[in-house]
Amino acid sequence: MILLNPVVLSVLTLTILCLCRIHVIFALLLAAIVGGLTANLSLSETITTLIGGMGGQAETALSYILLGFFAAMIAQSGITEILVQYLLRVMKEKKFLLIFLIAFLTCFSGTLIPVHIAFIPILIPxxxxxxxxxxIDRRGIASALTFGLKTPYMVIPxxxxxxxxxxIAKEMESNGMPIAMSDIPLAMSIPAIGMIVGLLIAVLFTYKKPREYKDIDLSKTSSLPEEETAAGLEKQKTPRTTFEKRNHFxxxxxIVVAFVLQLTFESMVxxxxxxxxxxxxxxxxxxxxxxxxxxxxxxxxxxxxxxxxIASGYASVLKETGAVENFVNNATSWFGDSSQLVSAFVLLLVGLFITMGIGTSFGTIPIIAAVFVPLCATLGFSPLATCALxxxxxALGDAGSPASDSTLGPTAGLSVDGQHNHIWDTVVPxxxxxxxxLLIFGTLAAVIL
Structure with missing residues (x-):
């Protein structure tokens, strides 16, 4: 029975625990244990697999920590105050324009300036x-940030x-259905329209009502007192404006050096x-x-x-047990003589469950493509439709998983004053x-293309 599949039980455990406000770290650990035990692994084997798999995201984790240090330094330099003061003068009551501007600027974080979520702790607090x-309801801001983190990589090469x-191109070719890289933006354009629709609904309708928050002085909770920064010490020696200009320069x-080195060596570290x-x-x-x-x-x-x-280790538990493949194979038995519309929707539901657990769209593609490509060929889907699926x-798991960086990033910036909950204010919205x-427009794309 598919409902007793380790992937289903594990993802449901993760979801329920997170909705009950259990911290995502504990939720991931418990969900991994559930997945391992229900896949007939012992507790020690599950923990060993979990720990062994954590190395899969070691470089990403190190880069995030170092970028956190860099972000702390930039915040202490005072340069972000200039941007805040400018926005205060220009935006005034233009809150919708501000939210859409944030979504637009975030789009650059994965394309022209590939810093991903590292800019959020610098800009947002x-x-x-x-x-x-x-x-502004911060759930709208979280929606704008996640939109900017996800949509560009879906459609812009x-x-x-x-x-x-x-x-996508590599995995489709290796599974017997080659597709040109130039065709992928076309295949993903319809799902991307779904992202735009979701953003408009979130900002203009769901979260348009005013929401009150307390003004909290973040400097009082900072672990880096102003007097211990260069700016604070230099105030005693030189005029404030002179040193601030030097500081900002x-x-x-x-920032430019970090950007150039990252592009040159293709390493955020x-x-x-x-x-x-x-x-x-x-x-x-x-x-x-x-x-x-x-x-x-x-x-x-x-x-x-x-x-x-931990999310990397959790994904290893699900993959090493073979539970993901069993889940997909069992799910395909639902199709029977179903139409392409129903088949496409079921395939996307399967993908949602897999990516919800693993928490990364990039790491999920090889798993999904190995099953989707031959199945789509049997069901009569074109290469463009298969690519869209x-x-x-x-992409589904990036907005749905509590362990996705596309949800963790917005929370990192919006929760610094303790007034934004990761699950209910970022993940659920x-x-x-x-x-x-994505489920609706992805299904339409598979049928149309």
């Missing part, structure tokens, strides 16, 4: 006071999108190290304050990094407003 002033499309240089080095060498942050910067950075990104490690199924449209 200083804007919380502005959001409060405009009485630049940055992370180039990687995503490359994985070298901060911009550090190297980019972050370069930016941190510039901040220390130019004395924007003193070396003596290094310990405080580390504390600040760990608060920003450390939890996300650790969740990504595979790409949409992979983005699941509703993006996964439902």
């Amino acid at each position: 200083p804007l919380l006071i502005l959001f409060n002033h405009l009485k 630049i940055g992370y999108g180039l990687i995503f499309h490359g994985i 070298f901060t911009i240089i550090a 190297i980019g972050a190290i370069g930016g941190i080095t510039v901040m220390f060498v130019t004395r924007v942050i003193f070396l003596e304050s290094g310990e405080k910067v580390v504390q600040e950075g760990m608060v920003m990104m450390g939890v996300i990094a650790f969740i990504m490690l 595979i790409g949409t199924a992979g 983005t699941f509703i407003h993006y996964n439902i449209p």
